[in-house]
Amino acid sequence: MFRQKVLVSAMVAMSLLGCTKNTTAQVNADEPKEINEDLEAKFANVSPKLTSNNANPLLDFMFTADPTAIEHNGRIYVYATNDYQQYENVGKDGKNHYGFIRSLVMMSTDDMVNWTYHGIINTAKLSPWTLNSWAPSIASRLEADGKTHFYLYYSNSGVGTAMLTSTSPVGPWSDPLGKNLVDRSVPGVDCESPFDPGVVIDGQGTAWLAFGGGTPKTKYLPDNSRIVKLGTDMKSLASNVAKIPAPYFFEASDLNFIDGTWVYTYNTSWDPRTEWPYGVDKPTQCSMCYMTSKTPLDQNSWKYRDNYLKNPGDYNIGPYTNNHTHLFKFKGKYYIAYHAMYLQDYFGTKGGFRNVGIDEVQVDEKDVNIYMGKATFKGTSQLNPLNPFVLQQAETTAGTSGQVQFEAVGNPGNMVAKGKVDKQCLMVRGADFSQQIPAKFEARVKGKGRIDVYVNSLKGPALVSLICDGNEWATLSKKIERTIDKGVANIYFVFNGKDFLFDEWKFIY
Template sequence: MPLFQTKFTADPSPLVVGDTLFLYTSHDASPEDIPDPNERNSAGFYMYDWLLWSTTDMVNWTEHGAVASLKDFSWRSRDNGAWAIQTVEHNGKYYLYAPLHGHGIGVLVSDSPYGPFKDPLGEPLVWQKEHWNDIDPTVFTDDDGKTYMYWGNPHTYWCELNDDMVSVKKDKPSAASLSNGITKLPHIDRYQEGPWLYKKNGWYYLAYASTCCPEALGYAMSKNPTGPWETKGYIMRPTQRDRGNHPGICDYKGHSYVFGQNYDLMHLETFEHHERRSVTATEITYNEDGTIKEVPYWLDQKPMQQLQWLNPYRRVEAETMAWGFGLKSSKMNITNTGVIADMPASTGKRNMYIYDINDGEYIRLRGVDFSAGKSDKGAKSFSITASAEGTAVITLRLDSVDGPVIGTVTVKNTGSVNKYRAFSSKVKNAVGVHDLYICFSNTNGDVRLDWWQFK
């Protein structure tokens, strides 16, 4: 199933920083976030900002909200179209490359993977004004320090970036180069859009969304970062269960992962088509010749292997979850109406909360180790920081929504949704490793959850 449920997501861009895997995504607006009421049931794309998530175990993900938006590009020509980005690290800074459809590709820079991101140029990094192919940038720095950017739909283009990461290298153009240091590649079989460039075991890989529709995850290989590229087949082949797909690939803690997208979250509510996608992932492996072993469709795979257990004796943000369908999330003190004019500039890391809590909904955490650092004694108490203009009962269960109850907490009215305080309960029989279900019932009014912790 999809990795995230509080928002519709697409176009995954993974980035490993130390022990943490960050995943940047585009954001398909929910109907209530689309400014024009007449467009809220449209099947089209409504995309205004980009989101960030992180994990250390590949199954429990923490949401960090919008990391940047179209508003961060003052020169943009449209108020819709926050399409596929990639964020990379270079010399201690973080560069977010974004398509501004019909207006080229821009870049934002930050000192932190969380932002705030700023536009250093005030204009496009590349813009081929003669067409609208400038979408879906992917950026890769090779072992020799050279950095390449690929992009394009339906044609594939590349250029070399200077070491500043915000300008195109224009010296010594090849015969195939276009103006401004840009090279158009010969057609790559089945290539449509969404390229992802990376290197492994001496091979260069160009993964991509294959010819539409439906799009699949295809790839080509080369011994050179600029090609020639030889098409090798599919990472995941086309299926009528999915209209579109965009790859993001990374190595993390000794494993290789491919991220992609589907409509499976939306399909929990409707099969009437809308562009409301959801990101998911799976592990991939390689044959001896470097080719990638094909994987089945997302719903036909086993659940992701958890890389480490979750420690419940540290502060855990409420927006950390393996599953939380029906819940919503927001950055504290930031109201995003979905209207570009109302969006804040990139804010950097901010505390978040979970809201829109209803009876029968729950937060699932996978692989919670109640014996972490506690021998076999387990947990004795649970505390959750919340605010409320209303009330809710929180029941803690193990391994399923009907599993054994280890504790119950009632969140009471705090007088304001901006006034948070701790609500606590004793806990029993919380020993060993279990999935934790934080279940909600008897909900009324506006209840917001900040973070929780066992002791």
């Protein structure tokens, strides 16, 4: 049963509000007057992204770390350690010792500034035999069944490397092994922590896995970095495990394949650089470095090249922390995904909780040179405008009012925003109104709540408002009485309501 505040028919109610009932829907007939509120001031100290042009961190409503990425159908999908799960367990006064993390985070974009949050991969449920899930690495390949298969490797705490598979970048995921792919029981592994995997598929379709970590036995050339060829099934080993002589190696192994060359990247230790027999500058402490090889199983073939990203603390975007990156190419540009403690002040914590950011980096593919990058709040530029006249997900954001909650509903990877009594905000950047002026706004919603839509600024009256009061999913639309200037704009969705859910939206011209 639906609730109405006055006894009028649904047709009269919709006429009063200018709403169209596209599915089963119900709206309040007595729309409350808009309260004059300084929304910019209200949200100013919650998120560093909402009212700025910053693109970092990628998600500003939760903590994420240790990124990896894969391209699929014109989108880049990023997977990360779920630091927010640790935060939820220990609270803002607790420490991030990573012990409560048993899930991974999924997100994607087609423009590098508006990110769609796809929820979590629940490794505790999928692989209950594992201890933790950190530092994923992913590869994909078109297989004989005509489907693209995704192979996701991750750290099972510090004891080994586990894996999951799917035929979609957002799942459902499955555990094909029920055990570690590599751990200390595998001959040749023989390193303290066979974790932090990095996977790559080379030009011949062969997959390779790097891993390793631990307390250095010797500061200059610690003996903990490994690489192995994977079997054609991506879940077995097809070679002996080889060592990589990585100077001051600590953790965070990753692999790329560029122009016939294997590129191994890793995080250096905090130890002083007392020995340095190379013709390039010493890397700073806990920075990211890279090596190259044409024959990766030959230990002597690996050549140290340089460092390419300093510690986030060196860039003044947060305190010093561990370091972990992934290098990838998307739409003709190279990027570094990494983590830094962007959000600690906004969440009121000093516990060591991290967030993924991305910045562009220059790569010379011919000589396989990675030039020094930089970690920033500004982040990446928008590659293409967002189309507001096609269906968009409420979980696609370039900024929020901070600590917005989302809930999984429907198909794997689909999330909906959850209302609260107090107002929250979602923002998308670079929406293209240059060719069309919107005449209506519609949204798929459920429960009792309100959405006020603003364009380019949170000041002044809302462009349009929707009010919902129904216990079933409904697509509501509202005629827009005001006009906006043609051009590219940011859109702000201010919403609230207990038990209110916001799934999708679009404008209609």
